[in-house]
Amino acid sequence: MMWARFLDTFFNLKVMAQYLPKILEGMLVTVQLAVCIVATGILAGLVLALVRAFRIRPVNWGIILLVDILRALPPLVIIILFYFALPGVGIRLSGFVSTWLALSLVLTAFAEEIFWAGILAVPRGQWEASRSTGLTFIQTLQCVVLPQAVRLTIPPLTNRTIAITKGTELGAVVAVGEILYQAQTGLSFSYNPSPLTLGAIAYVVLFVPIVYFGRWVESRFAWRR
Amino acid sequence: MATILHNFFNLEILWAALPYVLQGLAMTLLLCLVVVPLGVVGGLGVALCSTVRTPLVRWPIRVYVDFFRALPPLVLLIFLYYGMPFLGVDLPAFVAVALGFFLNNSSYYGEIFRAGIESIPRGQTEAARSTGLTAVQALTYIIVPQATRNVVPDLISNTLEVVKLTSIASVVALPEMLFAARQAQSVTYNATPIVMAGLLYVLCLWPLVRLLSRFEHKSIVLH
Numbered sequence: 465m466m467w468a469r470f471l472d473t474f475f476n477l478k479v480m481a482q483y484l485p486k487i488l489e490g491m492l493v494t495v496q497l498a499v500c501i502v503a504t505g506i507l508a509g510l511v512l513a514l515v516r517a518f519r520i521r522p523v524n525w526g527i528i529l530l531v532d533i534l535r536a537l538p539p540l541v542i543i544i545l546f547y548f549a550l551p552g553v554g555i556r557l558s559g560f561v562s563t564w565l566a567l568s569l570v571l572t573a574f575a576e577e578i579f580w581a582g583i584l585a586v587p588r589g590q591w592e593a594s595r596s597t598g599l600t601f602i603q604t605l606q607c608v609v610l611p612q613a614v615r616l617t618i619p620p621l622t623n624r625t626i627a628i629t630k631g632t633e634l635g636a637v638v639a640v641g642e643i644l645y646q647a648q649t650g651l652s653f654s655y656n657p658s659p660l661t662l663g664a665i666a667y668v669v670l671f672v673p674i675v676y677f678g679r680w681v682e683s684r685f686a687w688r689r
Numbered sequence: 690m691a692t693i694l695h696n697f698f699n700l701e702i703l704w705a706a707l708p709y710v711l712q713g714l715a716m717t718l719l720l721c722l723v724v725v726p727l728g729v730v731g732g733l734g735v736a737l738c739s740t741v742r743t744p745l746v747r748w749p750i751r752v753y754v755d756f757f758r759a760l761p762p763l764v765l766l767i768f769l770y771y772g773m774p775f776l777g778v779d780l781p782a783f784v785a786v787a788l789g790f791f792l793n794n795s796s797y798y799g800e801i802f803r804a805g806i807e808s809i810p811r812g813q814t815e816a817a818r819s820t821g822l823t824a825v826q827a828l829t830y831i832i833v834p835q836a837t838r839n840v841v842p843d844l845i846s847n848t849l850e851v852v853k854l855t856s857i858a859s860v861v862a863l864p865e866m867l868f869a870a871r872q873a874q875s876v877t878y879n880a881t882p883i884v885m886a887g888l889l890y891v892l893c894l895w896p897l898v899r900l901l902s903r904f905e906h907k908s909i910v911l912h
Binding site: 469470473474531532533535536537538539540541542544545548549552553554577578580581582584585616617620627630631632633634636637643644647648651656657660661663664667668670671672674675676 | 692693696697755756758759760761762763764765767768771772775776849850853854855856857859860867871874879880883884886887890891893894895897898899901902905906908909910
């Protein structure tokens with residue numbers, strides 16, 4: 465009796481079948497959002513780390529301040545600031561763009577720190593050796609330092625990226641039609657939480673392979689013993 | 690410039706909203722004091738269970754950890770708060786948040802502690818056991834203290850993420866800082882309270898961020 469009620473509540477096949485297309489639609493939006501965030505966030509983080517390598521004092525202070533603030537702010541606060549506060553000064557961003565920008569900024573901050581740690585990990589002697597063989601600063605960075613630094617940063621960067629893409633769920637708060645939003649809408653229309661179960665399944669289906677991929681990357685690229 | 694000041698740094702509204710936002714900050718602190726220790730203890734338990742050789746213990750723990758690492762926390766929270774009542778289980782917001790965070794955090798902290806325990810050579814357990822310590826004693830006195838020391842940066846980093854994550858409790862109307870700020874914003878039609886909440890987060894968490902980036906700059910080593 466209890467079991468039947470449980471199934472009817474959380475695994476109601478009729479409701480699930482009805483909302484499956486919506487959840488699939490949400491999965492597509494989640495994937496789109498995640499791809500946008502990863503592309504812009506990692507690229508911007510790399511650019512900032514490269515700028516920091518030039519060691520121009522005032523510029524670096526600016527970067528450090530920006531990164532620290534972005535790391536201390538909860539992503540949901542940034543999303544809400546973009547979506548609910550910016551219209552006050554005449555800037556209207558859609559929920560998708562707010563979430564994309566906010567999570568990209570957060571990823572930028574983390575990626576910059578990780579790339580910078582990777583650049584610092586290349587011993588000073590290598591810089592000096594390359595410069596004394598006649599390579600320019602940019603050539604040294606590009607041909608000697610970066611190839612080693614990027615390889616070192618792959619495991620921590622992968623894990624951080626996975627953690628931040630999971631933040632796409634926060635888009636539901638600003639009405640982005642991703643999985644959680646579709647599931648919640650389904651719940652309130654059908655008055656049955658099965659769409660929520662379906663949403664949870666969708667997330668697990670999307671993210672379990674990614675979590676495993678992260679673990680694989682960690683062991684594959686582990687130079688530390 | 691004047692519009693920006695008026696909308697984001699409006700002193701009048703700041704004074705009016707300050708008591709509410711500070712009340713929210715107190716709730717955020719209380720929430721952290723509950724969920725962080727719960728998560729750390731749960732995580733240590735999870736890690737210890739995953740060192741047990743019996744597949745009967747190890748595999749369910751593995752599934753538990755992987756499941757809750759793949760399930761985003763807000764989904765879990767909404768499931769607990771809006772889904773469970775349909776089964777007649779009405780959880781108060783605070784309990785739903787604490788439970789959701791416990792399930793989520795114990796798997797994250799668990800992975801960290803597991804990595805720490807695995808970083809201690811097996812010979813130490815064998816040596817401890819051969820001096821007459823029981824398995825539990827070897828874990829408590831030899832393995833866990835060293836394991837914990839090895840993963841301190843990861844523990845701090847995860848704790849920072851947990852503190853930031855408490856902001857999602859605003860979605861289930863728990864009056865923590867972000868919720869208080871949004872309430873104040875919707876009453877005043879002005880974003881200053883949210884900016885203020887953001888500043889308070891930065892103010893409280895900045896020392897932790899500084900500490901962490903110190904650890905991180907040393908963590909990546911070229912061999």
